[in-house]
Amino acid sequence: MRARVPQFLTAGLVPRATTLGLLASLMAIAPFGVSTPAAQAATGTITEFNNAKRPGIIQNSSSDPLGLTVGPDGNLWFTDAGENLQATGGAAAPPKQIGRFHLADGSLSFNPAIDWFPNGEPGSVPVAIANSGDNNLWFANFGTAANDVGAINSQGGNPLGAANPFGVGVLASTITDITLGPDNNMWFTMFGSGNIGHIGRDGSNFTALKLPGGRSAAQPVTTTVTQNPQAITAGPDGNLWFTIQQSKTIGRMTPGGTFTEFTPPTTLHGLAGITAGSDGNLYVTAEGDSTANPSQPMRPVMSGNGSLARVTPSGVIVPIPAPAGAPRFSPNAIVNGPDGNLWFTDVGDNSIWRFNPLTAAFTPFPVPTPGAFSGNVQPTGITVGPDGNIWFTENNAVGGLARLTIDPLVQLSPSPAGFGTHLPGSTTNVAVVASNTTSNAYTITSAPTITGPNAGDFTVVGNNCNATSPLGPLASCTMTIRFKPTGTGTRSATLTLGVNDNATPHTALLTGVGQAAVPTFGPASAAFGNSFVHQVTRPVNFSLTNVTGVPVKVNSVTLGQPHPNDFIIGSDTCTGATVPDSSSCTVSVSFAPTTVGPRSSSLTVVANGAALPSSILSGTGVAAPPGSNPGNGYWEVASDGGIFNFGSATFLGSTGSIKLNKPIVGMARTADGNGYWLVATDGGIFAFGNAKFFGSTGSIHLNQPIVGMAATPDGQGYWLVASDGGIFAFGNARFFGSTGSVHLNKPIVGMVAAPDGEGYWMVATDGGIFSFGTSKFFGSTGSIHLNQPIVGMASTPDGQGYWLAATDGGIFAFGTSKFFGSTGSIHLNQPVVGIAATLDGAGYWMSATDGGIFNFGDARFFGSTGSIKLNKPMVGLAPAT
Numbered sequence: 093m094r095a096r097v098p099q100f101l102t103a104g105l106v107p108r109a110t111t112l113g114l115l116a117s118l119m120a121i122a123p124f125g126v127s128t129p130a131a132q133a134a135t136g137t138i139t140e141f142n143n144a145k146r147p148g149i150i151q152n153s154s155s156d157p158l159g160l161t162v163g164p165d166g167n168l169w170f171t172d173a174g175e176n177l178q179a180t181g182g183a184a185a186p187p188k189q190i191g192r193f194h195l196a197d198g199s200l201s202f203n204p205a206i207d208w209f210p211n212g213e214p215g216s217v218p219v220a221i222a223n224s225g226d227n228n229l230w231f232a233n234f235g236t237a238a239n240d241v242g243a244i245n246s247q248g249g250n251p252l253g254a255a256n257p258f259g260v261g262v263l264a265s266t267i268t269d270i271t272l273g274p275d276n277n278m279w280f281t282m283f284g285s286g287n288i289g290h291i292g293r294d295g296s297n298f299t300a301l302k303l304p305g306g307r308s309a310a311q312p313v314t315t316t317v318t319q320n321p322q323a324i325t326a327g328p329d330g331n332l333w334f335t336i337q338q339s340k341t342i343g344r345m346t347p348g349g350t351f352t353e354f355t356p357p358t359t360l361h362g363l364a365g366i367t368a369g370s371d372g373n374l375y376v377t378a379e380g381d382s383t384a385n386p387s388q389p390m391r392p393v394m395s396g397n398g399s400l401a402r403v404t405p406s407g408v409i410v411p412i413p414a415p416a417g418a419p420r421f422s423p424n425a426i427v428n429g430p431d432g433n434l435w436f437t438d439v440g441d442n443s444i445w446r447f448n449p450l451t452a453a454f455t456p457f458p459v460p461t462p463g464a465f466s467g468n469v470q471p472t473g474i475t476v477g478p479d480g481n482i483w484f485t486e487n488n489a490v491g492g493l494a495r496l497t498i499d500p501l502v503q504l505s506p507s508p509a510g511f512g513t514h515l516p517g518s519t520t521n522v523a524v525v526a527s528n529t530t531s532n533a534y535t536i537t538s539a540p541t542i543t544g545p546n547a548g549d550f551t552v553v554g555n556n557c558n559a560t561s562p563l564g565p566l567a568s569c570t571m572t573i574r575f576k577p578t579g580t581g582t583r584s585a586t587l588t589l590g591v592n593d594n595a596t597p598h599t600a601l602l603t604g605v606g607q608a609a610v611p612t613f614g615p616a617s618a619a620f621g622n623s624f625v626h627q628v629t630r631p632v633n634f635s636l637t638n639v640t641g642v643p644v645k646v647n648s649v650t651l652g653q654p655h656p657n658d659f660i661i662g663s664d665t666c667t668g669a670t671v672p673d674s675s676s677c678t679v680s681v682s683f684a685p686t687t688v689g690p691r692s693s694s695l696t697v698v699a700n701g702a703a704l705p706s707s708i709l710s711g712t713g714v715a716a717p718p719g720s721n722p723g724n725g726y727w728e729v730a731s732d733g734g735i736f737n738f739g740s741a742t743f744l745g746s747t748g749s750i751k752l753n754k755p756i757v758g759m760a761r762t763a764d765g766n767g768y769w770l771v772a773t774d775g776g777i778f779a780f781g782n783a784k785f786f787g788s789t790g791s792i793h794l795n796q797p798i799v800g801m802a803a804t805p806d807g808q809g810y811w812l813v814a815s816d817g818g819i820f821a822f823g824n825a826r827f828f829g830s831t832g833s834v835h836l837n838k839p840i841v842g843m844v845a846a847p848d849g850e851g852y853w854m855v856a857t858d859g860g861i862f863s864f865g866t867s868k869f870f871g872s873t874g875s876i877h878l879n880q881p882i883v884g885m886a887s888t889p890d891g892q893g894y895w896l897a898a899t900d901g902g903i904f905a906f907g908t909s910k911f912f913g914s915t916g917s918i919h920l921n922q923p924v925v926g927i928a929a930t931l932d933g934a935g936y937w938m939s940a941t942d943g944g945i946f947n948f949g950d951a952r953f954f955g956s957t958g959s960i961k962l963n964k965p966m967v968g969l970a971p972a973t
Contacts, residue, residue: 136457138444141193141200142492148204149193150491151186153177157485157492159220160473164227164545165246165582166196166508166601170473170485170493171211171218171231178742188663189218190231190244193493195477196508196603209248210663210680212257212630213240219470220269222278224293227545227582230278232267233257234470239265241280241291246582247676249635252295254618257630260289262300262309268470269323274330275347281321281334282306288321288334288345301349305339319343323365323471328372329405335363335376342366342376342403354407360399365425365471370432371449374403377423377436382467394440394467398422400447415445415454425471425484430598431498435482437472439465444484444496457496464488478508478601501593502528502563504600509587511575511604513641513673519576524600526557526589527568534563538590540571542602546583550575550602557589577606581639582674605674611638613697613704620683620711624721625847625889626931628764628973631662631680634707636697638671644699645670649679652694652706657805657849658685659693659709660763666697684763685713686805686847687890715890716932722950723931725972728943728957731755732964733770733778736943739954741972744768744781748963752776753790758800758842758926758968762807765973773797775812775820786810786823794818795832800884800968802845802852815839817854817862828852828865836860837874842884842926847891857881859896859904870894870907878902879916884968886929886936897927901938901946912936912949920944921958926968941965 143150149157154174163169169192176185188208194201211218217234224230228243228251242257243250250256260267266284273279277290277297286306291298302308305319321343324334332345340363342354362379369375380398398421400412414421420440429435434447438456442464446455459465464486465472473485480503482496509522528534539559542550554572563569577583587600618632638644646666651659659681666677685691691713694706725739733747733756744767747756754774761768767781775789775798786809789798796816803810809823817831817840828851831840838858845852851865859873859882870893873882880900887894893907901915901924912935915924922942929936935949943957943966957966 136446136496136498138457138459138494138496140461140486140492140494141202142461142486142490144490146202146492148208149191149202149493151188151204151208152183154183155186155491156487157191158470158472158487159218159231160475160483160485160493161221161223161229162475162478163192163223163229163246164584166478166584166603168193168195168475168477168483168493169221169229171221173217173219173234173487175217189216190221190248192248195479196601197510206665206675206677209244209678210631210633211244212242212250212633216240219267220280221473222270222272224272224278225276225545226293228293230270232270232280234266234268239263239267241267241270241278241289243293243295245635247635247637248633248678249637249676250615250633253615254620254630254632255295258291258295258298260298260300262287262307264313265289268321269334271324271326271332273332273347274326277347279324279332281324283320283322283337284317286317286319286321288324288332288343288351299349301345301351303336303343303351304353322363325366325368325374327374327405328368333366333368333374333403335366337363342407342409344407352407354403354409356401356409356411358411360401360411361397362468364423365436367426367428367434369402369428369434369449372405373449374405375426375434375447375449376401376403377426377471379422379424379439379467392467394420394422396420396422396440398438398440400434400436402449412447412452415456417456418443422467424465425474427474427476427482429482429498430476430480431501435474435496437465437474437484439467444482446498459486459494461486461488461490464494478599480504480507480598502526502534502591502598504587504589504598506600508601508603509573511602513605513607513639514575514577515607516577516579519574521553521572521574524571524573524587525568526563526571526591526598528563528566528593532593533565534591534593536561536563536569536590537592540587540589542573542585542587544585544602546578547585549577549583549604550585550587559590563591573602575602575604577604580606580608580612581637605639607641608639610702611636611640611644611671611699611704613637613707615707616705617708617710618681620709622712622714623683623685624716624932625685625687625713627684627716627721628660629683629711631682634679634681634695635676636666636671636679636699636704637676638673641673643670643672646677647698647701649695649697651709652696654693655686655691655848656693658683658691658711658713659695660684660806681709682764683709683711684805685711686849688713688715721930721932722935722952723971723973724952725954726928726937726945726969727759727761727768727972728939728945728966728969729756729759729770730962730964731757731967734963736957737972738956739952739972740765742766742781746780747778754797755964756967757798759970760801760803760810761970761972762803763805764807767807768970769801769803769810771798771801771812773799777810783807784823788812788822789820796839799840800842802843804845804849805847806849811843811845811852813840813843813854815841819852826850826865830864831862838881841882844885844887844894847887847889853885853887853894855882855885855896857883861894867891868907872906873904880923883924884926886927888929888933889931890933895927895929895936897924897938899923899925903936909933910949914948915946922965925966928969928971931971931973937969937971939966939969
């Protein structure tokens, strides 16, 4: 299990408390805990789909499959709850945390290139996912940083615009489960704050309903919470039912918000999952207690005192004795199966159990992989697939999905029934057969019906599966279904047939695709609102959906005028891809304003040589007030390319251990701070993290050596500057002029890019300033006597000022830049070699050749190398976000 578990050990299962009170009466039921001979003869088979069988289903060592549901497209959708473990020496959070496992087409396939999708908040730990019944899915993001819920469509795109995911407003809510309520709102448990939340499927009308032991948005995060709702489901009575862990009780809430609490007659330790059963009752699981496991700290030893319990709609709770042969009985996730039985994971015994609510018989199905589950976590995913089998997630070190095929009774086939791609208004028929695979005789109890998001596109046009008709041993009947799409894209519905072989009707997923003339791209617009200059917003996902009947080649994805440098294309599975029919690709875009004021651009996709209608992007750059966005760290770089990172700056690689042709003289970071470049005196470029290589001068003869570099605001290009002021532009960096052909009084020592990417400044050792493009001249020291030469410069976020730094740490401020302090009047052990401004322009750092850091204004000190021996001297620094 990943290092995510300790967080859940403290937040997922809270310290046990004594349960008070007994129910006045118990429901009369059949004897519980029966383990029958049939349990030993179960024919269910578990098949695992982990990284060995489906490479890419685990993205890195922090990956953790957890939530699971069936999507509107008939495929399985799951969450990767892996966290960022770099601070403890582990892996970074998986880059995309919503996965799609292809089940509708029968391929049981997973392609990591097209089946991973972002959840809007990288590393935010999505733990639960649910089908919202409107062609979308909703996920719950665990963790105090994300604290939100969001929607994703069946193509993996963002269906609700820039506001998606949606914050829940109560800090540290650590959301653990989400479900579709009877009122067609999405309901979820806010475990950390003791609230039950709901939100409209269009993202409107969020409401937090505080439990008596919960915490409101107005109360501080330190307020004690004594009721932690864990799992939630829609009950057979039209209400929402949920487990409450710390108080060890069961909660019921009406769609109108009326809360009732029910206390079990005996303590249910570690309450976990809940589901509605086929007998009209609800069933809850309790994992039980656990003890520490010193040899495997991430895997506590379950005590075996877990429980299964039945809850009537009136709130009577009846604990069910544990089955024989289960020494570590620890039920966790639970679902009602298509056979009318309850199916649940047993963490302690590494098994899946079947419980028959009519006979009270338990049947175990051991999981092949040892230790497939981890204790003391949220209920892992378990669901009924459209194939009529039980699917679940395994969150061990291998991870993945698994299928348990249940004993065959009466089956509908094909299921899912695929109708292919057809033009709107055209028709095609598919026969769905109901087969009795047993030696028993059954009766059809109700005629076939069609329900679901696009039920009007499917019609029963032929049928001999009539109500009250017998279905003898090995007999079958046929239903002919016609598909006539009324729109484009994926169309789905559910065919239902009632048979008395079990307590639930039989279903088959019906899927077809309405063919479009050209691929579609959207949403049509994204308004990012206000954002501080140089801060990167959450991404908005755009999807290209191909339902044209033929593959589509995506030629390019580009940002258009007037302000393309104020938006950043992040994840992009479209450019250069050939998108098969009935598939999609996604592009994520973030807003990173380079200056104050309204900024806009367009996102245009060219597919099969033709441009699709552009999506309009807009936002407003807002000046960050001093101290609001100073940056949280910095990098220092030595002449051998050794990188020293402090604060939030992440180490992404260096050249410190390789032989260089020429020494390093400078560095620049990418817009989001997840990459950087190093440049040598011959113009050789070394790119790390998400920094891309766009070209270099390493293989050509230079008149003078390179002395510095600057990156474009979107990180898609850079400039190099030589000591004679010669400029070399790569990527989307444009050439605006140079001093390469004029005589300079003193050599150039550095450069800074204009915030809008449409210009740059160069500075000489005498403080002479040379401005090009939109960069304005605000003053220089070129005509005055300096105690020490200038070694670097930095600009304000709005480009209306700059600072110069000398080797003695003297600071010269021009334009709107303010003087915050200097070392010009004190003795330095080593000379200053560089300066970097904070992101809000209210401070700056200077770095000396020994790595000593001097911070002024709102620039905070995060560490230095001033007291250690360096192999090579420092030559520069760059700020982190």
